[in-house]
Amino acid sequence: MSVAMLQVFNRYLFPGGEEKSVDRIYNHLSSAHEMSRCFFESAEWRREGAPGPAGQMKRLFxxxxxxxxxxxxxxxSGAQAALFHNIYPVGSPALYHAAKKRGVPVIQYLHNFRPFSVGGTLFVNGRVCPDGLYGQDRAEVLAGAWQGSVVKSLLLALMLKLLRRSGWLQSVKAWIAISDFMRDRIVQAGLVEPEKIHTLRHSWDALSTAPRTEDAGYYLFLGRLVPEKGLSVLLDAWDRLRDQLGDKTPMLHIAGEGPQEPLVHQRMRTNHYIGFLGQIGGETKSEALRRCRALIAPSVWWEPLGLVAYEAYDYAKPVLAARSGGLAETVQHMQTGLLHEPGDAESLARDVVTMEATPHPVRVESGTRGRQWLLSETNVTTWRARFEEILATL
Known part of the structure; x- marks a missing residue:
């Protein structure tokens, strides 16, 4: 049965993977339901005529x-339900209040750990900090987890506490976690009743046919150059490989942008087996994926899902990933890739050595299994059927 739904999203100041997921969800639901949108922009508070600091603080709450x-x-829209993604800072808790007053059921998509974490990542000062799930946000606040500001983080922490106490979240009739790992952590913390939170991994618009790939012998990192993505671990692993393998060390190509780019250039000066591609997209990105030996995802935070594995599988490439969060669900150890201990450069280096020693046909088979998993588990028909089951619980 078709349901009229309003998708609600506050776009981030710096767009990322969540924006793409929000668009994909909208497109995949539009063929079966009457979809409308209500979007807010974080950039609204940077434009001329925007409210001043005091006005923004008030509106945050x-x-x-x-x-x-x-x-x-x-x-x-005549919406019968609202599909919420991120609603901060412009949307604010007022949206939950309005939905509750009107009796409009909310489906809350969790792309990260907010509204239970100030920064959304539960990653503070280089380590996982799950305290926020238990109402202890001091570490995130002192680290300036939101927008790099202690003051802003303190205000957001206070707002989230008040929201959870207000009863307005009762408007949320179904929560969607994008991995079992995320769902289990939220349930264990007693934040949401088990029957109200569901796992629904993201769908994927896979390439219609398997691309013609080749193995140019290099390993590829695709992602933001930030601490939680494990960039330091990756670079340390490549120094170990250089010391161990000498001139047989495979090349590492790093693609992305972010605050740790200077670290990449610094390490390139002492390790010539590390190369930097910058931010890539389109055909350049396709070519990098098509020709790599494997893709590496060394995340040290609780990765909610790990869509980078989807990208690798689309090109039938194996993945060397950290056993971190949802990555342990998208990468099957010894089947579609290898899993190493998060933050352990030596463990990652061993996996690279293992992959180097693996015969080419076996590597190809691993990548092929990854693509088969992608086609069976993330296709639109399967995803939509699972969404319909969640919709039926409202």
Whole structure:
């Protein structure tokens, strides 16, 4: 049965993977349901005429203007349910309040750990810090986990506490976690009743036919150059490989952008087996994936899912990943790739040596299994059927 749904999302100041997932979800639901959108932009508070610091602080807790926009979108669309993604900072808790007052059920998609974590990542000062799941946000606040500001983090922490106490989250009739790992952590912390939170891994628009690939012998890192993605671990592993293998060391190609780019250039000066591609996309990215030996995902935070594995599987490439969060669900050890201990450069280096010693046909078979998993587990038909089951619980 078709349901009229309003998708609600506050775009981030710096777009990332969540924006792509939100668009994909909208497109995949539009063929079966009446979908409308109500979007907010973090950039709205950077433009001319935006509210000043005091006004933004007030609106962070309750944005009446955002509520009016949301209610207007509900009226215009005739929505029977609202599909929430990130709603901060412009949307604010006012949206939950409005939904509760109107009796509109909310489906809350969890792409990260907010609203239970100030920064959304539970990653503080180079380590996983799950304290936020248990109402202890001091570490995240002192680290300036939100927008690099202690003051802003303190305000967001206070707002999230008040939201959880307000009862407005009762408007959320179904929570969607994108991995079993994420769901289990939230249930263990007693944040959501087990029957209300469901696992639904992201769908993927896979290439229609398997691409013609080759193995140019290099390993590829694709992602943001930030500490939680394990970049330091990756670079340390390549120094170990250089010391161990000498001129037989395979090349590492790093693609992405972020605050740790200077670290990459620094290590390139002492290790000539490390190369930097910068931010890539389109045909350049396709070519990098098509020709790599394997893709590496050394994340040291609790990766909610790990869509980078999807990208590798689309090109029938194996993945060397950290046994971190949802990555342990998307990468099957010894089947579609190898899993190493998070933060352990020696363990990652051993996996690279293992992959180097693996015969070419076996590597190809591993990548092929990954693509088969992608086609069976993330196709739109399967994903939509699972979403319908969640919708039926409202």
């Amino acid at each position: 309750y944005n009446t203007d955002a509520r009016v926009r949301f209610e207007s979108a509900l009226d215009m």
